[in-house]
Amino acid sequence: MWQALREELHPQGIEIVTVALDTGGADAARPFIEAARPTHPSLIDRAHLCDELLGIVNVPSSVWIDEHGTIVRPAEPAWPGSTPVLDMLPELTAEVPLERKNVIDEIRRFHITPEITAIMLRDWAERGADSRYVLSPDEVIVRSLPRGIDEAAAAAHFELAQHLHLAGDHDAAVVHFRNAHRLDPSNWTYKRQAWSLETSDTTGTVERYGTGWLESVQAIGAEQYYPEIRP
Amino acid sequence: MILQPSTTTINPLDFEARTGWAIKPEGACKGDVCVPLPDGRLHDGTFEVKALAARLGMPIVVDEASGLRALGPDTAVTGRALTTATAPDLVLPDLDGTPCRIADLRPHRVVLVAWASW
Numbered sequence: 001m002w003q004a005l006r007e008e009l010h011p012q013g014i015e016i017v018t019v020a021l022d023t024g025g026a027d028a029a030r031p032f033i034e035a036a037r038p039t040h041p042s043l044i045d046r047a048h049l050c051d052e053l054l055g056i057v058n059v060p061s062s063v064w065i066d067e068h069g070t071i072v073r074p075a076e077p078a079w080p081g082s083t084p085v086l087d088m089l090p091e092l093t094a095e096v097p098l099e100r101k102n103v104i105d106e107i108r109r110f111h112i113t114p115e116i117t118a119i120m121l122r123d124w125a126e127r128g129a130d131s132r133y134v135l136s137p138d139e140v141i142v143r144s145l146p147r148g149i150d151e152a153a154a155a156a157h158f159e160l161a162q163h164l165h166l167a168g169d170h171d172a173a174v175v176h177f178r179n180a181h182r183l184d185p186s187n188w189t190y191k192r193q194a195w196s197l198e199t200s201d202t203t204g205t206v207e208r209y210g211t212g213w214l215e216s217v218q219a220i221g222a223e224q225y226y227p228e229i230r231p
Numbered sequence: 232m233i234l235q236p237s238t239t240t241i242n243p244l245d246f247e248a249r250t251g252w253a254i255k256p257e258g259a260c261k262g263d264v265c266v267p268l269p270d271g272r273l274h275d276g277t278f279e280v281k282a283l284a285a286r287l288g289m290p291i292v293v294d295e296a297s298g299l300r301a302l303g304p305d306t307a308v309t310g311r312a313l314t315t316a317t318a319p320d321l322v323l324p325d326l327d328g329t330p331c332r333i334a335d336l337r338p339h340r341v342v343l344v345a346w347a348s349w
Contacts, residue, residue: 014339014340015339015341017333017341019323019344019346020347021346022347026324028348028349029348041331042326043323044323044325045323050321053321054313054319055311055312059347060344061344061345063342063345065318065341065342065343067339067340069318070316071313071318078342138316140313141309141314142311145311145312148310149288149306151306151312152288152303152305156303159232159303163299164294164297172297189347192349196349
């Protein structure tokens with residue numbers, strides 16, 4: 001998805017680096033990466049280090065890092081000018097099952113603004129540090145998500161859960177995934193990753209967690225799923 | 232950061248590799264931020280986990296059955312997900328397992344895009 005924008009902006013000094021946040025590692029990400037055939041670095045973050053170190057709580061998200069290694073925009077939703085999520089939303093006809101209709105209704109309420117990301121990136125490519133979208137270090141920190149003891153403990157539980165899951169003790173892992181979800185309920189990465197280890201369709205109720213994507217979005221509010229991008 | 236059941240001390244290099252906090256004479260440092268540390272360094276160069284965690288506001292959670300623990304990220308400095316605007320020194324593998332260090336892509340500016348298969 002990002003390949004076309006990468007080809008456009010790379011001559012101006014921008015490199016796209018895609019990172020798959022995936023407990024399943026390379027095996028889980030491989031079909032998507034091989035289909036996209038990116039020429040930019042396409043990396044695997046099996047341990048979800050980017051969640052903790054960069055404050056990423058949902059995908060897709062981007063972080064801008066300048067040529068000095070300074071973050072100039074913290075984690076925020078990002079699309080490369082378009083997204084198949086919107087393009088593929090079917091028209092709501094009488095034939096659409098009710099549960100599917102409810103999912104589509106929630107997605108339509110998301111703040112998905114693919115054109116904004118592309119406009120911002122083109123401006124950064126052209127103007128560099130003078131781009132109006134480049135933030136000061138203080139602003140970068142302030143705009144990163146709040147992290148108190150609950151959110152930090154959720155990160156620790158999530159790491160324990162991943163460790164236990166990969167060590168083969170999935171039942172023990174679920175306990176810590178649940179703790180992570182309870183302590184940081186707006187972290188979609190923790191939820192979606194854990195649910196996906198139970199079933200391929202996580203929109204409905206995932207039995208072991210007593211909830212799923214649709215119920216969780218309805219409980220927290222679709223408008224919170226992707227925070228509005230603040231240029 | 233995973234801590235084995237019997238672990239009470241932490242090696243500064245392991246701590247830095249996982250958390251980004253480097254132990255220096257002026258304290259624990261991340262980017263342009265340094266937090267003075269109490270005299271917690273032991274004779275073998277390691278630190279008491281509890282003292283370090285308390286100073287940086289890092290919670291420790293436990294898996295009761297196995298005794299494994301995990302050290303969460305810091306909360307004591309900014310109370311935000313980012314403590315500093317200095318990017319962490321991320322090294323991640325590609326599909327073939329070849330490591331890629333984000334900092335080695337300089338002088339390019341980097342847009343790190345997180346996605347997932349799930």
